[in-house]
Amino acid sequence: MTEKEKLIARLNELGAQLNREVSTSGTIQELTMRIAELEEELNEDASSVDGESNGQNASDSTDSTDSTDSTDSTESDVADAEKAKAEAPTTGDRVSVETLATLHIDALHATRNEPVSIVEPGVIIRVTEQDADDLIEKGLAREV
Numbered sequence: 001m002t003e004k005e006k007l008i009a010r011l012n013e014l015g016a017q018l019n020r021e022v023s024t025s026g027t028i029q030e031l032t033m034r035i036a037e038l039e040e041e042l043n044e045d046a047s048s049v050d051g052e053s054n055g056q057n058a059s060d061s062t063d064s065t066d067s068t069d070s071t072d073s074t075e076s077d078v079a080d081a082e083k084a085k086a087e088a089p090t091t092g093d094r095v096s097v098e099t100l101a102t103l104h105i106d107a108l109h110a111t112r113n114e115p116v117s118i119v120e121p122g123v124i125i126r127v128t129e130q131d132a133d134d135l136i137e138k139g140l141a142r143e144v
Contacts (some may be wrong), residue, residue, distance in 0.1 A: 003028060007035060011034060014039065014042065018038065022038065052068065077094040093128060094127060096124055097125060097143060099120070099121055100139065101140050102119070102121060104118050105117065107126070107127045108127075109125065110126060
């Protein structure tokens with residue numbers, strides 16, 4: 001079996017683990033890079049399952065899918081998320097609301113100190129008191 005055939009077999013194996021089709025075309029270098037990206041994604045998924053809920057995991061995998069051609073964007077996404085966590089106000093500055101519509105908003109997860117930017121109806125998030133008042137006034141959220 002040639003090196004390229006081995007790389008293609010590994011890509012197919014990783015694709016099966018991720019439950020999706022994976023491109024097996026390209027040079028040996030491109031295949032090697034794609035394998036590294038998929039292995040990193042699997043490692044992130046495994047650590048997410050161990051320490052976080054699967055809901056956050058689902059959005060992570062969507063972001064990774066969109067950036068399979070570049071590890072730089074994945075690394076910058078992770079760095080941006082860490083920066084947002086560090087800059088997020090303390091939990092005492094936030095109040096909980098339940099969303100009544102899909103929102104694109106700067107908020108915190110209801111129980112974890114993790115930023116969320118898109119939420120669906122029925123999700124409980126924490127926002128500033130002023131944002132909560134605005135959302136409730138506009139009929140986009142209700143007090144919890």
